[in-house]
Amino acid sequence: MKCTVELTDVERHTLQQLSLNHRHRDFRIRATGLLLRARGLKVQDVARELEVSCQTVYNWAHAWREFGVGGLLVGHKGGRPLALPEAMLATAIKAASAESMTLRQIAQRIESVHGEPMPCRVETLAVALKRAGFSCKRARYSLKKSATSRTSP
Template identity: 65%
Template sequence: MKCVAELDEAEELTLHQLSINHRHRNTRTRAAGLLMLGRGISPQVIAEQLGVSGQSVYNWSHMWRDSGVCGLMGGHNGGRPFALSEAMLITAIDAAKAEAMTLRRIAQRVEEVHGVPFPCHLDTLSIALKRAGFSYKRGRYSLKK
């Protein structure tokens, strides 16, 4: 089966913008590959220039034909799953809103509510709470004069 992509002007513009601005590198690569394919460059040359296998270019072509832009964007499953589940994070946020506590005490509250050991480091909890709008400083003793 011949590997070609016939693109109209709007599709070329969309792929060009995707190849520059999308947040995931693999989606940018796929869009650039399809642009090259639309310009008549052979799949082997595209694979060499983009540093992927030749089969990947064929797969991109088939996904473009079957699903369009959505086919290019799908398939990004990179990164490690979150250590804190959504329910644990909600419990931690509720505990932080209820009263002023240390991170260790918030982690203990999450353990009590969910009945499982706290699954991550306190720094991870701190980052998750910062994303939710909270900030914490290490408690220090005040100087007595």
């Protein structure tokens, strides 16, 4: 497989900006790899420098030739998958919309509807509901004041 990368001045500038400023590290690394490859470094040297496999560098070059910058920007999945599956989140939103419930009651409703325990903590459920536009209020325990007043020493 031929792995040559030839860049115009505009493409080189675009990749330089992408390698410096993109918010995801994997895209910055891809742009850096193509810039190194365009300077004439061997695939093995680029792979060693960026701590990736040689096949990865070949894949970047192929994606660049096929799709340009768009080929490099495909593939980022955004990190860790959600702990609460979409079906359970939909059940939680439906339950929270129907009536006023505590998080524990919503979690119990989810478990009864889906027939399995929640795969996450109740706090994670609170964050997911907050992201969906709901607000969760924590119940406060008030201290009862003594009927007899205490004098301060």
